Amino acid sequence: MYTFEDKGGRSLTLRAEGTAPTVRAFIEDNIQGQDRERLVKLFYIAPIFRQDRPQAGRFRQHHQAGVEAIGSSEPAVDAEVIDLALTFYRALGIEGTRVLINSVGCPACAPGYVDTLKASVADSVEQMCHDCRRRFETNPLRLLDCKNETCRQITAGAPTMLDNLCGECEAHFDGVRAHLEALGIAYEIDPRIVRGLDYYTKTAFEFRHDALGAQDSIGAGGRYDGLVEQCGGPATPGVGLGIGIERVLLVREALGVEDVQESREGSFIVTIGDEAWLPGYRLLHELRGAGLKAEIDYRRRSIRAQMRYADNEGFLNAVILGEDELARGVATVRDMVSGEQEEVPLDDLAAHLKGDGAE
Template sequence: MNYSIPRGTYDILPSQSHKWQYLIRRFQDLAAAYGYHEISTPIFEQSALFERSSGSSSDVVQKEMYRFLDRKGREFALRPEGTAPVVRSFIENSWDKTQGRTKLFYTGPMFRYDRPQAGRYRQFWQYGLEFFGSSHPFYDAEVIAFLWNFLSSLGLKKIHLEINSVGCPNCLKEYETALKAYYHPHLDELCGDCQNRFEVNPKRLLDCKVPSCGVIAQNAPSQLDYLDEDCRKHFEQVQHYLNLANIEFKVNPRIVRGLDYYSHTAFEVIFEGLGAQNTLAGGGRYNYLVQQMGGRATPAIGFAGGFERLLLALEEEGLALDTDLVPDVYAIAMGESAQKALMPIIFYLRNQGVKVDYDPEKTSFKAQMKAANSSHARYCLIIGEDELSSNSVILKNMETGEQQNVAMDKVSTHLLQIL
């Protein structure tokens, strides 16, 4: 019996691991600069948490959740997204009652039972950030600026920011009525998916990729024309602050967020050149979610992005992130007594943080030199009979080929100096 990794998952192998660590550290550092603090929630929660927050009609809840019963028959789900658990914790810790503003961020695995595809996995890692406690448009801009600066500071060039306002439940109702009125006479011309969308989620009619539907969508009424006074003003102010923050963006009235809890500002960062899964990160305001989940009414805004797509994008742009795994020193011993002399040096250096590699199974000098070469170590430390008798070692610079004799009791301090 052979075991294999579950579908849609992957191992983060040593060759990739340092990239992840690097990205997570970058995210944590930037979050600290913006005054955000890390929160970690369990990877499973009561299923009902997601059903209520994401909307029970959403695809995520309907067909993509990993559900299971525990031993007492309680229903849980592996978290498909990060916002609902954070909101749950926010309310459970009474931050809705005791604090003015709460700034939180998280990174961790999410789970969706989806058909795997480029940039889409069943277990995937998200980085996300949530702001609670103010509906001031400054914070919309702050959260968006954070996301934008995080991504662009990594060197990505082929990204752009799109923003939209999906309004509040008030304007939404009016807009959907207008949308349906517009689409009704065209019902027969729509593709099958869109005929379904007409009933289930009319907003999705706008971003259908079937050409004939796109033509119809072009003249459809825009959400932006149906914003009420407050929502319109808010959206204008968000743009104002984004300009002040020097963030370039484009208003795209067709941005639709997948989860039901969003209101007002919605935004996405798109990468050109990733194939179909080109959304690097997305987010928006959710001013009604905290109350809907049983807390005191608290406006909030946040975003989430996927590390896998981010890595694909970085690779696509040739941004390597290679902090490499090469040793500083490759040690070579010729013969048993040389090996005996080498051991204390190797372990001393390692305990000082120097990366030292040595392979006792390679005995010939040539084999050891070859190994030293292919390890890309900067230095090679050689001990043989000659060195033993003179109580010294050879230190060879593998790039220049230069080598020098160093007294055996001095080599560690010498190496620690030159590395």
């Protein structure tokens, strides 16, 4: 975590994730109200910090969009959260997202599994990497996601949490699978997806994309039936997910997804000659007063330069004011996409432009 001391010697830590803060708000603001079974759906988009050395797809500061569904232990909600993420990715043009799921059990079955796991690898601990020898004592579940090849081979044959779930957790996991399958969502079961903290329960999932490098997770989440209570609230189940915005952008780039073209808007007032300047300047004021977006060239450049600028800056149309137009009390409105032009009386200009959706 990104922890440091401020000038007064106070220890500060920057937000490391979105779930716990959201849960605190859920409790402190009594968002759920009287109905303790009510399902509360929340979302956040927030900057997140970590102090690890940066690399591709890992920044000291990134942004996370997340959702939390608090109040229900139904497996349908777990599946819905997964479905929401996939819908989000697809809406942004990202296909090929892999869904990996696992169950990390609950306080009734997880501790027993940890003992089983330790017992199964105990004879081989000496051959494992330095970190895993430490993990064996401090956080055995983490043995499962070590990337070291030797360690992976040792843990490959170890019993999985899924084989050691209690009846309730097993039923829940089956329920999640059934709901995913009902939605036609393809998933992989990966017993190596674990969580280090004990308020995480049952479903754990992760979204990965092969277009990325070493940091290939584009979102992750899971169930945390113990968190609300641990934060000081009434025992309340919950499930949620976080999506890394920068990672999503990296995937889009890697896949060559085109950015949505920024739509043209507003009017650029082109004045020709000194006598058109003040009328054009007044027109600028009038259009803005009518709620329209408008700009003008203060450098009094050539009509060519003004047109080029209007094009480059993405204006929807050019409002041309010259000698001819002034004499007739009109302006020439040029559509910068089609190139079509028409003369519009100055008095009708604002209404006319509004009809064009130029605001």
